[in-house]
Amino acid sequence: MTPLPPPIVHEPRGSLPVVLSVPHSGRDYPEWLIESASAGMPALSTLEDPLVDRLVWRALQRGCGAVVARTPRAAVDCNRAEDDIDPSVVDGVRRGRVTARARGGLGIVPSRTQQHGFLWRRPITPVQLDERLDQAHRPYHDALEEQLRHVVERFGCALLVDCHSMPPPPTGTPPVIFGDCRGRTADAWVSSEAMGIARRCGFQAALNEPFAGGHVIERHSWPARNVHALQLEIDRRCYLDSSLRLPGADFDRVADFIETLVVELGEALLGRQFATAAE
Numbered sequence: 186m187t188p189l190p191p192p193i194v195h196e197p198r199g200s201l202p203v204v205l206s207v208p209h210s211g212r213d214y215p216e217w218l219i220e221s222a223s224a225g226m227p228a229l230s231t232l233e234d235p236l237v238d239r240l241v242w243r244a245l246q247r248g249c250g251a252v253v254a255r256t257p258r259a260a261v262d263c264n265r266a267e268d269d270i271d272p273s274v275v276d277g278v279r280r281g282r283v284t285a286r287a288r289g290g291l292g293i294v295p296s297r298t299q300q301h302g303f304l305w306r307r308p309i310t311p312v313q314l315d316e317r318l319d320q321a322h323r324p325y326h327d328a329l330e331e332q333l334r335h336v337v338e339r340f341g342c343a344l345l346v347d348c349h350s351m352p353p354p355p356t357g358t359p360p361v362i363f364g365d366c367r368g369r370t371a372d373a374w375v376s377s378e379a380m381g382i383a384r385r386c387g388f389q390a391a392l393n394e395p396f397a398g399g400h401v402i403e404r405h406s407w408p409a410r411n412v413h414a415l416q417l418e419i420d421r422r423c424y425l426d427s428s429l430r431l432p433g434a435d436f437d438r439v440a441d442f443i444e445t446l447v448v449e450l451g452e453a454l455l456g457r458q459f460a461t462a463a464e
Contacts, residue, residue, distance in 0.1 A: 189261070189317060193252070203345075204249065204336060205250070205345075206251070207241060208263035209232070210233060221305055223303060229257060230257075231301070232295055234348075234349050240436070252325060256321035260317055261294060265400050271283065274292070274296040276311075278311055330405065343413070344413050344450055347398070351418045353420060353422055360389060362392075363380060364396050364397045365398060369403070369406070383442070386445055399416060411454075413454070419439060
């Protein structure tokens with residue numbers, strides 16, 4: 186059986202203490218995964234954050250480090266903890282605490298969507314889950330840990346931006362949502378500055394509602410050690426066409442916004458680090 190592909194890793198090479206994470210844009214679907222899906226590719230592809238891996242291109246040109254999933258979210262979700270399991274999708278798993286995400290069908294292996302119902306012809310075994318973790322999930326987080334360690338060694342600080350997109354939200358929801366796990370993954374000034382940057386770039390923004398952040402930023406942040414992490418969600422209508430699958434007219438405008446976000450936040454973090462060191 187064809188193994189799941191490991192992530193793409195862009196080594197930090199610039200003057201910014203920033204690492205990007207793109208966990209939900211993977212679209213390298215092995216045939217066995219498609220064949221195991223009740224409704225085939227149409228059901229699995231709805232789980233993607235379409236083209237977010239391409240949306241960060243300007244930030245990558247600035248030399249930011251990045252870890253980008255190639256494995257589809259349908260196979261294993263890199264923004265979930267290893268034990269965030271829906272028992273209906275992993276046969277024989279010990280039934281313990283089931284998170285709200287897993288109950289909703291979006292655990293480490295997604296089990297269902299509102300549009301397509303249950304996704305799989307049959308559950309997988311714990312051994313198969315562990316293979317997916319070894320092939321895709323663990324390499325993803327190992328790469329993030331390594332990149333953040335290098336950035337901290339060089340700059341004394343780091344910012345992780347976990348990049349996502351959201352389906353068109355209810356009326357009144359801003360097109361940009363930042364999450365800091367309600368203050369646990371970043372100092373308040375980081376989140377406040379991110380909100381201000383979004384507004385200066387012409388985007389209304391909110392913090393922690395309706396998305397407060399997931400496993401990536403919870404696992405890799407350490408604000409007390411000057412390692413801050415934000416989750417970024419962008420309304421897909423902002424950068425895709427009416428199909429919500431292909432680049433739209435404002436694709437580069439959103440890419441410019443992400444570039445501005447990482448540059449200004451990275452420079453602000455460096456400025457504070459320098460001021461603290463000089464005291």
